[in-house]
Amino acid sequence: MDNLDMNLVKEKIAPRFRTEGILTEAVPYGSGHINDTVCLTCDLGSGKHRRYILQRMNDDIFKKPRELMENIMNVTSFLRNKIIRNGGDPDRETLNVIRTVDGENYLVDEDGDFWRMYIFIEDATSFDTVEKPEDFYNSALSFGNFQKLLADYPAATLHETIPDFHNTVKRFADFRKAVEADTFKRAAGVEKEIRFVLDREPDTHVICDALAKNRIPLRVTHNDTKLNNIMIDNKTGKGLCVIDLDTVMPGSALYDYGDSIRFGASTGAEDEKNLDLISCDLKLFEIYTKGYVEGCGGSLTEQEIRMLPMGAKLMTLECGMRFLADYLQGDVYFKIHRPEHNLDRARTQFKLVADMESKWDKMMSIAEKYI
Numbered sequence: 001m002d003n004l005d006m007n008l009v010k011e012k013i014a015p016r017f018r019t020e021g022i023l024t025e026a027v028p029y030g031s032g033h034i035n036d037t038v039c040l041t042c043d044l045g046s047g048k049h050r051r052y053i054l055q056r057m058n059d060d061i062f063k064k065p066r067e068l069m070e071n072i073m074n075v076t077s078f079l080r081n082k083i084i085r086n087g088g089d090p091d092r093e094t095l096n097v098i099r100t101v102d103g104e105n106y107l108v109d110e111d112g113d114f115w116r117m118y119i120f121i122e123d124a125t126s127f128d129t130v131e132k133p134e135d136f137y138n139s140a141l142s143f144g145n146f147q148k149l150l151a152d153y154p155a156a157t158l159h160e161t162i163p164d165f166h167n168t169v170k171r172f173a174d175f176r177k178a179v180e181a182d183t184f185k186r187a188a189g190v191e192k193e194i195r196f197v198l199d200r201e202p203d204t205h206v207i208c209d210a211l212a213k214n215r216i217p218l219r220v221t222h223n224d225t226k227l228n229n230i231m232i233d234n235k236t237g238k239g240l241c242v243i244d245l246d247t248v249m250p251g252s253a254l255y256d257y258g259d260s261i262r263f264g265a266s267t268g269a270e271d272e273k274n275l276d277l278i279s280c281d282l283k284l285f286e287i288y289t290k291g292y293v294e295g296c297g298g299s300l301t302e303q304e305i306r307m308l309p310m311g312a313k314l315m316t317l318e319c320g321m322r323f324l325a326d327y328l329q330g331d332v333y334f335k336i337h338r339p340e341h342n343l344d345r346a347r348t349q350f351k352l353v354a355d356m357e358s359k360w361d362k363m364m365s366i367a368e369k370y371i
């Protein structure tokens, strides 16, 4: 996808949504790797403003925007009803879609690009790193609670927006294909990293097998639970709203838990170049484990809790494989901001996996404390 033109956004796209006030500003926003996100500010007069999040959905990744938006409309209205019943504020505790002037929940522009808009959640922050352990704990409570809220969601009505999203066996096969094709002749420079993945092929089956044999349940999960996909309330410090609902699909609680650990329990950024700064912080690991188990409100089975460390390791390995495969394929999936950005990201993930392996017994004993 080409870069976003803010003039196009202001003149041609934003006016086609049911916003209030007069649009004064449109600025690129956030650090997501997938969609193009813009923050719009509208002047309501008397010194008041209203902000919106406008997104150009990534149409290389999401091929069926109607189905994607149907999921989001259904999931957010389901959550909205529960939030109201629990006495919460549905305008801040879940995403709210702003319709187009034609009453649609997304817009297709003249170039065939897909756009959608949300109410901007004010007085809340999405963090790219754990600044305070309490924030991480609170995010765990919220992601756990999100899982609990969706426990009785009719899973069969959900479209699978990205099939086999966390199927690590399939991800491994895709990785191997990317290595074999080596379209950009980059494999020779990353033999060590490729070997790291290939050596761990047996691991990639563990969660898939447990699901297939019904040793752990299939649930409705978020599937992309990194810390910047949750808004933390600036006043209370509590997790306020789980965002980025593009990948809500049937999955395993181990995916949600594991992806959060991968991102938040790391001592460095996902794209840190200095690997000496990357390790899995066991204090953060424990804080998140405690919060997630509590947030799920007793719904996790013993076997799931026992497998939490495996969730952390496999989500990290999977993400590393995906970054490295994307590097080998010429950086077509994740947005990059420098050459070798995906390679740097892959390396942090592998460093984390190796570190988790060296701390495995400790991770297992921490998880077992919460059974």
Ligand code: ADP
Binding pocket: 029, 030, 031, 032, 033, 034, 035, 036, 037, 053, 095, 118, 119, 120, 121, 122, 126, 228, 229, 243, 244, 245, 246
């Ligand atoms: P991506 O799929 O590219 O990660 P996200 O939906 O996560 O896109 O949005 C990117 C960023 O935009 C988020 O990390 C968050 O900072 C911000 N954001 C998204 N939705 C909202 C919202 N409704 N209110 C405030 N900020 C938001």
Ligand code: GN1
Binding pocket: 031, 032, 033, 034, 035, 223, 224, 226, 229, 244, 246, 247, 259, 270, 319
């Ligand atoms: C993407 O959309 P975003 O930036 O929150 C990706 C996740 C990866 C993550 C790695 C739909 O998440 O699966 O774990 O990057 N989302 C999609 O940072 O592929």
Ligand code: MG
Binding pocket: 032, 033, 228, 229, 244
């Ligand atoms: Mg995101």
